[in-house]
Amino acid sequence: xxxxxxxxxxxxxxxxxxxxxxxxxxxxxxxxxxxxxxxxxxxxxxxxxxxxxxxxxxxxxxxxxxxxxxxxxxxxxxxxxxxxxxxxxxxxxxxxxxxxxxxxxxxxxxxxxxxxxx
Amino acid sequence: xxxxxxxxxxxxxxxxxxxxxxxxxxxxxxxxxxxxxxxxxxxxxxxxxxxxxxxxxxxxxxxxxxxxxxxxxxxxxxxxxxxxxxxxxxxxxxxxxxxxxxxxxxxxxxxxxxxxxxxxxxxxxxxxxxxxxxxxxxxxxxxxxxxxxxxxxxxxxxxxxxxxxxxxxxxxxxxxxxxxxxxxxxxxxxxxxxxxxxxxxxxxxxxxxxxxxxxxxxxxxxxxxxxxxxxxxxxxxxxxxxxxxxxxxxxxxxxxxxxxxxxxxxxxxxxxxxxxxxxxxxxxxxxxxxxxxxxxxxxxxxxxxxxxxxxxxxxxxxxxxxxxxxxxxxxxxxxxxxxxxxxxxxxxxxxxxxxxxxxxxxxxxxxxxxxxxxxxxxxxxxxxxxxxxxxxxxxxxxxxxxxxxxxxxxxxxxxxxxxxxxxxxxxxxxxxxxxxxxxxxxxxxxxxxxxxxxxxxxxxxxxxxxxxxxxxxxxxxxxxxxx
Amino acid sequence: xxxxxxxxxxxxxxxxxxxxxxxxxxxxxxxxxxxxxxxxxxxxxxxxxxxxxxxxxxxxxxxxxxxxxxxxxxxxxxxxxxxxxxxxxxxxxxxxxxxx
Numbered sequence: 001x002x003x004x005x006x007x008x009x010x011x012x013x014x015x016x017x018x019x020x021x022x023x024x025x026x027x028x029x030x031x032x033x034x035x036x037x038x039x040x041x042x043x044x045x046x047x048x049x050x051x052x053x054x055x056x057x058x059x060x061x062x063x064x065x066x067x068x069x070x071x072x073x074x075x076x077x078x079x080x081x082x083x084x085x086x087x088x089x090x091x092x093x094x095x096x097x098x099x100x101x102x103x104x105x106x107x108x109x110x111x112x113x114x115x116x117x118x
Numbered sequence: 119x120x121x122x123x124x125x126x127x128x129x130x131x132x133x134x135x136x137x138x139x140x141x142x143x144x145x146x147x148x149x150x151x152x153x154x155x156x157x158x159x160x161x162x163x164x165x166x167x168x169x170x171x172x173x174x175x176x177x178x179x180x181x182x183x184x185x186x187x188x189x190x191x192x193x194x195x196x197x198x199x200x201x202x203x204x205x206x207x208x209x210x211x212x213x214x215x216x217x218x219x220x221x222x223x224x225x226x227x228x229x230x231x232x233x234x235x236x237x238x239x240x241x242x243x244x245x246x247x248x249x250x251x252x253x254x255x256x257x258x259x260x261x262x263x264x265x266x267x268x269x270x271x272x273x274x275x276x277x278x279x280x281x282x283x284x285x286x287x288x289x290x291x292x293x294x295x296x297x298x299x300x301x302x303x304x305x306x307x308x309x310x311x312x313x314x315x316x317x318x319x320x321x322x323x324x325x326x327x328x329x330x331x332x333x334x335x336x337x338x339x340x341x342x343x344x345x346x347x348x349x350x351x352x353x354x355x356x357x358x359x360x361x362x363x364x365x366x367x368x369x370x371x372x373x374x375x376x377x378x379x380x381x382x383x384x385x386x387x388x389x390x391x392x393x394x395x396x397x398x399x400x401x402x403x404x405x406x407x408x409x410x411x412x413x414x415x416x417x418x419x420x421x422x423x424x425x426x427x428x429x430x431x432x433x434x435x436x437x438x439x440x441x442x443x444x445x446x447x448x449x450x451x452x453x454x455x456x457x458x459x460x461x462x463x464x465x466x467x468x469x470x471x472x473x474x475x476x477x478x479x480x481x482x483x484x485x486x487x488x489x490x491x492x493x494x495x496x497x498x499x500x501x502x503x504x505x506x507x508x509x510x511x512x513x514x515x516x517x518x519x520x521x522x523x524x525x526x527x528x529x530x531x532x533x534x535x536x537x538x539x540x541x542x543x544x545x546x547x548x549x550x551x552x553x554x555x556x557x558x559x560x561x562x563x564x565x566x567x568x569x570x571x572x573x574x575x576x577x578x579x580x581x582x583x584x585x586x587x588x589x590x591x592x593x594x595x596x597x598x599x600x601x
Numbered sequence: 602x603x604x605x606x607x608x609x610x611x612x613x614x615x616x617x618x619x620x621x622x623x624x625x626x627x628x629x630x631x632x633x634x635x636x637x638x639x640x641x642x643x644x645x646x647x648x649x650x651x652x653x654x655x656x657x658x659x660x661x662x663x664x665x666x667x668x669x670x671x672x673x674x675x676x677x678x679x680x681x682x683x684x685x686x687x688x689x690x691x692x693x694x695x696x697x698x699x700x701x
Contacts, residue, residue: 248658248661248662248665251662251665251669252665252669255669255672255673259669259672259673259676262676262677262680263676263679263680266680266683269683270687271687272684272687272688272698273698273699275680275683275684275687275688276684276696276697276698276699277699278680278683278684279629279680279681279684279693279696280696282673282676282677282680283623283629283632283633283636283677283693286633286636286673286677287620287623287636287639290616290619290620290636290639290640290643293640293643293666294616294639294642294643294646296662297643297646297647297650297659297662298646300647300650300658300659300662301609301646301649301650301653301654304654304656305656305658306658306662351699352699355699356698356699
């Protein structure tokens, strides 16, 4: 069973060998004349401003937190959507209750100022 | 494809629905009418607990399975639900003044307490590992937040972080155990697991043995038994005192309810193997809890270690099993609720803002300055130590006799020896209160009518159940039939 | 086809990596990520068993684990932010006001 994967393994080895040997060969026989311009990170030709290792504002965390909650709750909509026809009205009411509970949470965050950036 | 919607019985979960809906309403009131109604939220929460308690009370005596056998209402779950509601009610009474004093009187506080209570009720009534897991998480997540409710206090933050990281870690083990059990038996329903194991040899199946030990780790963490107890003292010390009181009772009792149901109903056959493990755990829990409690100077930490020791006694009830094991577990949990919450009530009354008067030395001279308070503290300490006229004695007696009846004599002896050790540090509080000169002036007491009611209820429970336990014991014995 | 046992072995390995990570890492956020890894290892085990046993229960369980994990993630991040605001560190070795 696994033997059928052998060609893929061979291809993988060949590809890796080719890539690695190319890097080594170019490092060995290429000419090295580093300048400040060449060593700077490539940002589509625009000159980089400041360091790339800046800290993110803590506000992103709060947005991420709220995103995670509401994002994952959608997982319960999938089985409902798949069986929508056969669940009929019952499923619709169930989902409505579910969404209303989520909505209360949403209103709560809104009122508490969770969506305000400043 | 035709989907048949299984019959469901909303009446069986009506207490849970009520408490959830009103918790959400409290949240909404807090957001929309913050200024005018904030103080009333605590009273409202008490009302909700009382109403829920009445609804739960009407369910006594029936046994109903609902939601495709996912949830069960039987005497066992009803009795546990009542214990949760009593403890939640007392904790809310303790909180009304305390939250104002600490500046944390937000509506979220009561909402989260009610959600946690709902999770506990779900755990007690869970007849499927899925329901138990869901209840456990609803309870735990609410508690993670509550432990860190004093947002600007570093200790509170630290307690919350420790509780969260270790709690989530333990949940993973519990879940892996459930996954293993599911793989071995093909179901997550407790009853079906039991019937599967009755027909198949379970001890030879390594997957079930692994699953059992993972479940022991998961539940062992939640009930704080040694060696999974390291989080307890830190979390208890850092959390707001009212929440510490809540955590030391409700979640522990809920975890024991789920523990008992899973191990006594679903896995009785594996009994031979796990009772040896639990035997060692119980002995360790009692001994370590009591010995380390002696060394504590902070009253909240002392009560934390004492609660660890009490988890050891309760574990003994589960090991004993049989007819009396579950009954003694329920009775002990009720007794523990009254005496432990009472002790915390005194700690809260003596606390002041920012600094919670938490050193045992600070209680010196209390006997002369505030005699009534000192007497009630003595009652709780004696009861926790298991000294006769109080409920703690009856509870311990019941558990030890259940253990002896089922042949765990050595364990019972270890338990009795531990009671003697425990007397030492409980009595030290009494000695400090009466025999020592005050170290410094007492702050004005943070009294309110509510906290006095809470104190009266707990003192009454501790004494009354200690002298007239007959009625409750009869009820408890009715409730211990798990199926 | 890859045998189902392999998935279980993978799940076991992931679970162990997560558990070891929780024990040896010192950054609260990394510890939390290790816990998430453990939860996902459990999910993998559930899905495998569900496939093997031909029952849907395992998949339903995974739904619930995912949503609970999301709620836990939100609460966990909030706790970590709160502690960072007060202490300016998320190293668990420095968060040690209380011991014994």
